[in-house]
Amino acid sequence: MGFTADGDYEKADDLFDEMLVLGVVPDIHAYNVYINSLCKQNNIEEGVRMLASMRELGCKPDYVSYNMLLEGMSKVRDLGGMRELAREMELEGVQWNWETYRIMLDGLVGKGEIDESCSLLEEMLDKYFSCWCSTFDEIICELCQRGLVCKALQLVNKMVSKTIAPGARAWEALLLGSVEFSFAETSLTELVNPIQIHPVRLPEHQP
Template sequence: MVSFKQLVAQHNPLQPDFVPSLLQSLSLYNLHQSPQAYHFLIKTLLHNRQFHHIPSLLHHLQLQHFQTPEYIFTHLVKFYGNANRIQDAVDIFYRIPQFRCFPSAYSLNALLALLCRSQRGLKLLPQVLLNSLHMNIRLEESTFRLLVCTLCRMNKVAYAIEILQRMLDDRLGVNDKVFSFVLSSVCAEGDLDGEDVIGFWRGLRKLGFSPAMGDYDGVVRFLVKKGRGLDAWDVLNQMKSDGIKPGIISYTMVLNGVTAEGDYILADELFDELLMLGLVPNVYTYKAYIDALCKQNKVEEGIKMVACMEELGCKPNVLIYNTLLRTISKAGEISRARELVKEMKYKGIEMNWVSYTIIIDGLVSNGEILEACALVEEVLHKCIFIKSLTFDEVICGLCQRGLVCKALELLGKMVERSISPGATVWEALLLSSESRPKFHLVNPL
């Protein structure tokens, strides 16, 4: 007696009459056409990507008298999805009841997961959900979780929260993963203010949400971005109260937040605290603390901090030097700024457009126009983008000192780099040309 799999192997799926020929052979050998047999045939056809045989096989399956298992259609839906045949997957889902099968959330979730992968699938999602209700499919907890995550990915956070609320009202289990996903989506909303997020955060905590470190950091990041550094500090303290040790990223964000709000005493305490906890500051932590020192006009302490971080193996970057340069230049200490620039070059730290802007503005403010002009030419040579306002100030300064030729030369270099001067430049050049003495030839006759 030949086995079922041997009989299948004897038939070539590439033949146009593969399905009827095979089924006829099954009858000749008295092999039972069971659900498992049809499932095996479907997997064989899908494996060989013989999709055109599937309708014929399903037609014969529909003529059978047994109840077709749901897993056969779930397998078809998933395979059609992987083959990017979304409409075929939807169609086979709608046909499930025709095969004496009662669809459930099992096959629905498989289809929903497929539709959530692409914009094309998302457009079909509402109609599929509506039809699933007509098919008497009961939405389960897993379905709601899938919908919540999908809506969050679509930036439809308000709808996701509504479904989350329905899950809670129906006493469905909501795990921390779903809470975390919704929370991160809420924090990604740019239109919300800090009070909304704090209220939502507290509401989740009351519902039993046990946030992980990533959840705390997401809330802290949002609050700092919204200028609510002290609220971020409260979340940091709550993290510690919940037995979670904050990482260096958490402390760095809060350090930036409280510094932006002007609480420099708290910034000092936070920096001391993270060191006592054994956390190793990174370059961004040092940058945040040096920024706090500079805003207190403690520039020398900031410079000493640069030396300390180098001793601990943390190399300072251009962001840290820009913080120091900005404070020093505003104070009019141009010579000290020059020393820092030399130090940067000695350490191999390349100046960026912010560095050049700070130094050029400082030189212009102190009347060092020629030196500022030399820096502008260096910037143009390196093709570094700087706001045209900085160039305009230098050209106007040259014109005010009667160096019109130098100003025109610099203007020409700007135009070559496609940098458009402002109206003040043309005004300065016109005024300079009008103030220059005019000489007339005397008629010798």
């Protein structure tokens, strides 16, 4: 379906409908291309309905199918829809990957759900998804702004143990928070030392 790459979503819709009329059962790739087209048109509801259609035709949605819809919901701040779809994903036995966690974290942070974000980030780190994303820094910054510097330090310590270095914004927030809330200088030194001694995965892009 090259139409989606060209932004001609109407032709992509017509082609997909024609496939179904002719009795051609789309494979997972064709379904995902079509779901992506629907998401780009902000037609998330139809995309969700396509998941049921896929299952009826014996084509099980994969993490790509779900991630595209979760991303679409995140952009419109539909956290309730994201939670429901994430539960369905687990019930259907579709494993979360790093991208799923990133999208869910973005949605939670966007709605100010920092406590839930922290829990999900810790779960993500426990599953060895050792790759930095900007949302990590947003969580650290928000915790520091709320005066929860101790919690922020705990998360950063866990990140460092997974060879993930926080970005500059996170370190700045920790330094300011430590000064404002009278944290001992050794708290940050204990985190910096492992980064100096052992190779740590640095973020490729920082805001």
